[in-house]
Amino acid sequence: MESSCHEDEMEEEEQWTAVLPRIKCSPKSAPALRTKENKSNCQLPHRISEEVMQGIEMFEQGQYSQAVDRFTEAIHCDPKDHRFYGNRSYCYWCLEQYSSALADAQKSIQLAPNWPKGYFRKGSALMGLKRYSEAEKAMEQVLKLDQDCKEASSKLLTSRVLQLMELGFEERQSKVLLEKFTTVQAVIAASEAQGKRKLKCRSLWVGNITFEVTEKDLVDLFKTFGEIESIKVLYERYCAFINFKNANMAAKALVKLQGVELGNSKLVMRYPDRWMQQTLPSTERTSAAGTQQSSAVPGFRRRAPVNGDECYYWRTTGCFYGDKCRFKHIPEQYGRDKKLCQP
Structure with missing residues (x-):
């Protein structure tokens, strides 16, 4: 049809x-x-x-x-x-x-x-x-034209989860918050209203840094968004920390440079884990026994491959590394293990 x-x-x-x-x-x-x-x-x-x-x-x-x-x-x-x-x-x-x-x-x-x-x-x-x-906007349009399209509803949720993950939210926490507030904008607004997420961080964690990327390369890339106070490159961890003069500069760089190629790799960025753990809103659920448990807010961790060599994130919410990922991306397995947020 x-x-x-x-x-x-x-x-x-x-x-x-x-x-x-x-x-x-x-x-x-x-x-x-x-x-x-x-x-x-x-x-x-x-x-x-x-x-x-x-x-x-x-x-x-x-x-x-x-x-x-x-x-x-x-x-x-x-x-x-x-x-x-x-x-x-x-x-x-x-x-x-x-x-x-x-x-x-x-x-x-x-x-x-x-x-x-x-x-x-x-x-x-x-x-x-x-x-x-x-x-997200494209999937919303699908649902305006066909409100019963379950696949569009699923991908709409995934697109919102990935937006929150780019801002540093943990995947499970993103789903819980979206279940409560529905949209990305509502999650951020609610967090700011509670005074728990003011977005005043001046630092960025930058992943996928290889030995081909020099400190000068990072300075040249990020300085277009404002004055940089310091840069620390950790090649053994394939990452770097960029410290700007103010939070607005960091916020703009986070949005504009997410996924940009540098040194034959696509950069992955978020706010540092320590800051996220201090500022992100806690999510509480009631257990079967009636007690409340706060979810932890761990940093983004690379999960083990599935079925030997398949990419875990390709099969769930999408892989940041794209064709640079060292695990297999099988087209027909995209999103296969994705779990919808239950009402």
Whole structure:
């Protein structure tokens, strides 16, 4: 059903078959004179159908690059069919070519502004690019068009959790706070109102620092956001601490430089663990015995791989390291182990 977004990303047979063009060369519209040009035009719908069928088969076999080629041919035959762009966007997403996936998703939206899957593809691509606040808006649009789309609800929650994690919240704590306050903005506002999170930290923890990155490289990158008082690089821990003159400078750098490439690695940033433990709001839950327990606020820890060599975060909320991660990112396993926040 084209208008709905019942889209578990592993159930592709139903989803992809639904977008096949049911086009036939109608005898009523056929020209009286069968010229060479007219004959070619009459065969065009059949060619499109063949390209799409081949694209589906290749996708199901995991041949995503070849599937891209087939949907590209279909687009050349009919550049106004939004479904072909949506299909090719998904192929690019499986290849982790998120910029191309985003471009195709935006094209499908341009052609069909009320098609939920177009916004779902856009949101998925934005999450791959780690543009989580934009992904959140895309998933919200999906739900405006199809409020029953469970996959969009799931990714909407994930995009919000990842935004809070970028600010230094621990994953479990992020889910508890979102369960209570719903949006990222509401979580931050509530924390500030309680006086427990004033965002007055002048320091940033920067991860993914390799030996290729020098102190001068860090100074040149971060000084555009304000005066730097000191920098401490800990190569043995693959991280560095940047201390700005004031908190506003640190806050801007945190937002603008998250995921920026430096020394062939994508930087990961948050406020230092010690500051986070002192300032983040505690989350309390009532146990079965009726006693209240405060959750700890540990720093972001790298979890052990799953199934031997699969990335834990790829299978849950998304991996900050992208294609630089030393563990496997299997496209069809993305988000497989993600647990929704229970009401």
